[in-house]
Amino acid sequence: MDIQHPYLLFLGDAKDQLAAKTAQGVAHWRPEWCVGQRRLEGCQADLGLTDMTLEEAWNAGAKTLVVGVANRGGVISDVWTDVLERALMQGFDLAAGLHNRLADVPSLAAIAAQHNRKLFDVRHPDRSFDVANGRKRSGKRLLTVGTDCSVGKMYTSLALERGMRDSGLKADLRATGQTGILIAGSGVSIDAVVADFISGAVESISPANEPDHWDLIEGQGSLFHASYAGVSLGLLHGAQADALVLCHEPTRHHMRGLPEYPLPELKVCMEANLTAARLTNPVARFVGISVNTSHMAAGEAEPYLRHLEKELGLPAVDAFKDGVAPIVARLG
Amino acid sequence: MDIQHPYLLFLGDAKDQLAAKTAQGVAHWRPEWCVGQRRLEGCQADLGLTDMTLEEAWNAGAKTLVVGVANRGGVISDVWTDVLERALMQGFDLAAGLHNRLADVPSLAAIAAQHNRKLFDVRHPDRSFDVANGRKRSGKRLLTVGTDCSVGKMYTSLALERGMRDSGLKADLRATGQTGILIAGSGVSIDAVVADFISGAVESISPANEPDHWDLIEGQGSLFHASYAGVSLGLLHGAQADALVLCHEPTRHHMRGLPEYPLPELKVCMEANLTAARLTNPVARFVGISVNTSHMAAGEAEPYLRHLEKELGLPAVDAFKDGVAPIVARLG
Numbered sequence: 001m002d003i004q005h006p007y008l009l010f011l012g013d014a015k016d017q018l019a020a021k022t023a024q025g026v027a028h029w030r031p032e033w034c035v036g037q038r039r040l041e042g043c044q045a046d047l048g049l050t051d052m053t054l055e056e057a058w059n060a061g062a063k064t065l066v067v068g069v070a071n072r073g074g075v076i077s078d079v080w081t082d083v084l085e086r087a088l089m090q091g092f093d094l095a096a097g098l099h100n101r102l103a104d105v106p107s108l109a110a111i112a113a114q115h116n117r118k119l120f121d122v123r124h125p126d127r128s129f130d131v132a133n134g135r136k137r138s139g140k141r142l143l144t145v146g147t148d149c150s151v152g153k154m155y156t157s158l159a160l161e162r163g164m165r166d167s168g169l170k171a172d173l174r175a176t177g178q179t180g181i182l183i184a185g186s187g188v189s190i191d192a193v194v195a196d197f198i199s200g201a202v203e204s205i206s207p208a209n210e211p212d213h214w215d216l217i218e219g220q221g222s223l224f225h226a227s228y229a230g231v232s233l234g235l236l237h238g239a240q241a242d243a244l245v246l247c248h249e250p251t252r253h254h255m256r257g258l259p260e261y262p263l264p265e266l267k268v269c270m271e272a273n274l275t276a277a278r279l280t281n282p283v284a285r286f287v288g289i290s291v292n293t294s295h296m297a298a299g300e301a302e303p304y305l306r307h308l309e310k311e312l313g314l315p316a317v318d319a320f321k322d323g324v325a326p327i328v329a330r331l332g
Numbered sequence: 333m334d335i336q337h338p339y340l341l342f343l344g345d346a347k348d349q350l351a352a353k354t355a356q357g358v359a360h361w362r363p364e365w366c367v368g369q370r371r372l373e374g375c376q377a378d379l380g381l382t383d384m385t386l387e388e389a390w391n392a393g394a395k396t397l398v399v400g401v402a403n404r405g406g407v408i409s410d411v412w413t414d415v416l417e418r419a420l421m422q423g424f425d426l427a428a429g430l431h432n433r434l435a436d437v438p439s440l441a442a443i444a445a446q447h448n449r450k451l452f453d454v455r456h457p458d459r460s461f462d463v464a465n466g467r468k469r470s471g472k473r474l475l476t477v478g479t480d481c482s483v484g485k486m487y488t489s490l491a492l493e494r495g496m497r498d499s500g501l502k503a504d505l506r507a508t509g510q511t512g513i514l515i516a517g518s519g520v521s522i523d524a525v526v527a528d529f530i531s532g533a534v535e536s537i538s539p540a541n542e543p544d545h546w547d548l549i550e551g552q553g554s555l556f557h558a559s560y561a562g563v564s565l566g567l568l569h570g571a572q573a574d575a576l577v578l579c580h581e582p583t584r585h586h587m588r589g590l591p592e593y594p595l596p597e598l599k600v601c602m603e604a605n606l607t608a609a610r611l612t613n614p615v616a617r618f619v620g621i622s623v624n625t626s627h628m629a630a631g632e633a634e635p636y637l638r639h640l641e642k643e644l645g646l647p648a649v650d651a652f653k654d655g656v657a658p659i660v661a662r663l664g
Binding site (some may be wrong): 011082130131133134135190191192193194195196198199200223224226227228229230231232233234238257261272275276279280319 | 444454463464465466467506522524525526528530531532555556558560561562563564565566567569589590592593604607611612659
């Protein structure tokens with residue numbers, strides 16, 4: 001997948017801001033790629049971008065209409081389809097992170113074929129992969145891992161990309177989930193790959209590179225998540241990470257979606273990740289902890305982070321509030 | 333998948349006995365399901381079953397023609413297709429463990445639809461699965477795990493099934509690979525499942541059962557295989573194994589397909605499997621070691637097994653030469 005930018009962000013008839021969180025992620029991390037937003041009647045989300053018609057966005061240079069909103073009831077409505085059809089006829093490619101495929105909507109498939117436009121269904125891999133070969137690749141790699149799902153792995157990876165680039169380092173996000181793919185313009189939705197090829201797919205999106213170049217590989221799931229740990233382990237082995245960052249959300253009472261499963265201790269989680277990572281990269285090490293403290297009571301976050309730093313001997317940051325400079329300082 | 337037996341085993345024009353190893357496995361473990369074999373001109377394999385025409389096998393009660401042979405060059409030849417078409421018209425369902433799908437051969441798909449026959453492409457899951465929920469299920473479960481791929485996990489699982497049944501225990505193979513599926517008549521090719529659903533697929537093929545019933549879940553890969561460990565970990569979590577058996581082939585110089593990767597120490601491999609298994613079943617334990625000693629020099633195997641028993645405190649057997657009675661004795 002190689003999605004052309006600039007983007008026009010399609011928010012549809014989003015029922016609230018949260019429904020457009022994919023578009024919000026793209027606008028936040030790639031403002032220079034986003035020429036405007038396209039909203040339909042009743043849309044309750046707003047990214048603060050210029051509202052544009054398809055034609056205006058096209059004239060402003062946009063190449064791809066990005067569907068950055070969840071579809072109500074999992075259905076691509078006629079109202080949406082109408083806009084998407086017209087976008088294709090205008091000249092846009094389409095990209096979406098929906099469970100449903102744009103390519104499965106007959107009119108969109110037909111118009112795209114007729115006008116030679118591309119449909120990027122980023123949740124669905126559009127190619128097959130080789131089995132991982134485990135051979136060392138040049139260049140450096142950092143992988144974000146987590147105590148659980150949805151604890152800030154993508155956010156942390158992107159904050160590191162920005163921080164490292166600002167420090168003059170060569171760094172590129174390697175996206176493994178739908179929002180990350182739209183932000184990076186490429187990648188693979190790793191949890192949708194056939195099981196045999198998890199590690200192979202990660203090897204393919206993070207090929208050999210210059211010795212001082214960093215791939216920042218977006219982690220998924222957790223080795224301690226009873227539903228998804230296979231994905232996390234395949235990612236860890238394929239990444240051949242030199243550096244790991246542990247992501248954590250300290251107010252969780254249990255693993256996401258699994259009420260009977262407590263979160264792992266941070267030390268235990270780090271040890272398990274390190275042991276597994278060293279199968280394919282014996283010098284893998286942790287370089288920092290990234291904590292989402294947004295649900296902690298005022299005054300609790302700071303002492304908690306300082307406690308972690310002392311206990312684990314690593315910088316501990318809230319990437320959103322404080323940035324990731326202390327972690328970037330450990331990379332080079 | 334629920335494949336009807338008895339079977340007629342199709343050996344095609346197998347170039348040697350090895351090419352028919354899938355059929356050989358079925359004939360070895362389910363002789364009572366195999367009414368005969370169907371061989372074409374030039375076939376160099378022989379299972380010692382009665383050679384039969386399609387009509388003879390049909391009259392002898394066979395319900396499914398099982399393609400238990402590798403296809404040369406990965407192509408389903410016209411000669412094969414001709415026999416398979418006639419089998420469908422005779423009344424057979426078809427089952428195959430090929431990489432290519434029978435369902436992708438237009439004439440087979442058409443005739444199957446027209447005559448209401450089933451095509452089982454056992455390498456390819458024919459349904460979707462739920463995400464694993466990690467909840468404890470009644471009944472007992474044993475999983476075979478390995479230091480590497482192809483070290484006897486299926487063979488050991490089947491030897492345990494036979495041994496436990498002979499001892500009056502309730503035991504059923506839960507197959508996770510193509511040959512196992514043809515032997516069990518059901519199962520899922522776990523390495524072909526979408527990554528997010530590895531553990532969920534294992535939960536689905538090993539549902540709640542009577543408290544004294546054992547599922548013998550066929551393991552795949554190894555936690556120490558840099559290409560496939562994600563599959564192995566998802567299997568381990570989905571299995572919620574009470575009992576683990578470690579399978580090993582001591583003459584391997586490196587991990588299968590990965591010349592740069594040595595085999596893990598048995599103790600290290602057991603510890604890693606136990607730690608991971610205990611996420612979903614805190615009382616998981618090893619009950620034995622199953623060693624393929626066929627490539628060891630004469631006189632070496634016996635001392636090696638006794639050494640392992642002393643070192644690891646568990647029965648160590650060559651399941652093929654000695655059977656698995658000492659392991660069965662630990663189950664009940």
